[in-house]
Amino acid sequence: MASDTAAPERPPEQNRPLWRRITGSFLFQLCAAFVVFGLVLSFVAKPYWVPSGSMEQTLQVGDRVLVNRLAYVGGATPHTGDIVVFDADDAWDGGTSAPENPLKAALRWVGEVTGFGPSGPHTLIKRVIAGPGQTVRCCTADGRLIVDGKPLDESYVFQDFPFQPGSLDCATTPVSPRCLPEVTVPKDSYLVMGDHRSNSSDGAIRCRGRTTPDAGCWRWAHSEDIVGKAVVILWPVNRWSGL
Structure with a gap:
């Protein structure tokens, strides 16, 4: 049933x-x-925490900027005036060769994810002055940088090194620390400097006040080490702006 x-x-x-x-x-x-x-x-994009005052007044200590990681793909390259984030090699003070302890590595991982902390073992943010094959020297009669024979208009520079035509320039003794020996940027490399020129341990810092060529004093940001282009200030809110 x-x-x-x-x-x-x-x-x-x-x-x-x-x-x-x-x-x-x-x-x-x-x-x-x-x-x-x-x-x-x-x-695609990542946040980056600005750790120092080397880019003042464009960027302030503690600013969080958004870095476009696609800015230089497909054959695109950095141009003079771009603000880039890059991983510094051992030629820069505090290079990346020494291993980190696990706690510091974990904190850096948080910084990578959130932008609220260090973003790499030795990650820097600077402005591109010249690229591969370009010739750089300083200075013009009024103290400006010269790239491929043309003076740069650097309205963003804050507190530059002292330069007084006739009393403290590239022909006086002592030489102005703004003066640099002529150099041609190597292949796959970029000369980068901070906007707060007198407070930036940048690619030219060890060459300042010299008038004879010295290839060993320069430090470069290499193409393979460039993380991307800084495009906008994300934080704090009252500083939201494009770069």
């Missing part, structure tokens, strides 16, 4: 395909969000 009792229906959740149940779970969606966020940071 057949039973009149109908078989109980499975809950709607059990009727869904396994892949739908997995992808619909909170844990899967949380992991997917982290993966997407990581891909964005790695390949």
Whole structure:
């Protein structure tokens, strides 16, 4: 005799395909969000914390800027005036060869993700002055940098080194610290300086006050070490602006 009792229906959740149940779970969606966020940071854009006053007044200590990691893909290259973030090599003070302890490495990872802390073992932000094959020297009669024979209009420079035509320039004794020996930027390299020129340990700092060529005093930002172009100030809110 057949039973009149109908078989109980499975809950709607059990009727869904396994892949739908997995992808619909909170844990899967949380992991997917982290993966997407990581891909964005790695390949598209990332925040960066400004640690020093070398870029004043353009950038202040503690500013958080957004770095466009796609700015120099597809054959594009940095141009004079671009503000770039790059990983400094051992030629720069505090180079990256020494290993970090686990706690410092963890803090830097947080900085990489959030922009509220250091962004790398020795990551710097500077302004591009000249690129591969370009010739740089200083100074003109009124104390300006010269790139490929043309003086730069650097309205962004803050508190430059002293320069007084006739009393403290490139022909006097002593020589103005603004003066630099002529140099041609090497292949795949960029000369970068801080906007707060007299408070920036930048690519030219060890060459200042010299008038004879000295290739060993220069420090370069190399193409493969450039993280991207700084495009906007994200934080604090009252400093929101493009760069």
